[in-house]
Amino acid sequence: MRRPVAWIVAVVLFAEAVGVAALNWFLGVVVDRQDMSLAGLDPDMMSVSSKIGGVVFGLYFALCGLVALLVALRDRAPAGLGRVLLISAAVVHGVLGAFTWGLVGWHAFLFMILALALIVLLLMTYDARQEPAAGQRPEEGKGGDGSSPVSPPPAPTTP
Numbered sequence: 001m002r003r004p005v006a007w008i009v010a011v012v013l014f015a016e017a018v019g020v021a022a023l024n025w026f027l028g029v030v031v032d033r034q035d036m037s038l039a040g041l042d043p044d045m046m047s048v049s050s051k052i053g054g055v056v057f058g059l060y061f062a063l064c065g066l067v068a069l070l071v072a073l074r075d076r077a078p079a080g081l082g083r084v085l086l087i088s089a090a091v092v093h094g095v096l097g098a099f100t101w102g103l104v105g106w107h108a109f110l111f112m113i114l115a116l117a118l119i120v121l122l123l124m125t126y127d128a129r130q131e132p133a134a135g136q137r138p139e140e141g142k143g144g145d146g147s148s149p150v151s152p153p154p155a156p157t158t159p
Helices: 002-034 043-073 081-103 106-125
Strands: none
Touching: 002 043, 002 106, 043 081, 043 106, 081 106
16 A cells, blocks of 8 residues: 555655646736735836746645655655655645645645645555564564663672
């Protein structure tokens, strides 16, 4: 079940990366064509910043999708920066889900919560400790819990 979840997360994050970048680019074009000022801000600056923000946010989601794709290909838990990226993507989806409920509607909220649930499921399924299968012995020198054997303390010497 772990690998299909990782594949689905990768596809969702790549699609979201393209969608976020395209939406922000479109909003930048709309602001540019309206040529209206918002509270005295330069319309060109708002247009360019919207486009840059869309590209940066799209690259962030694409990087998170790449981490999920590597997890799916290797069938290993994400570690280090990859784990941090997936956790931050989960937090971003939670925050965006809260905003989309009021601003966009419940359909967008459901999508954000579904993406959040998939990322958390990916992180949780790879966190489960793998017990040795029935009939397999633990590695030499290790107990069943993975700890190394402890030697008894040395006997006290008398002077």
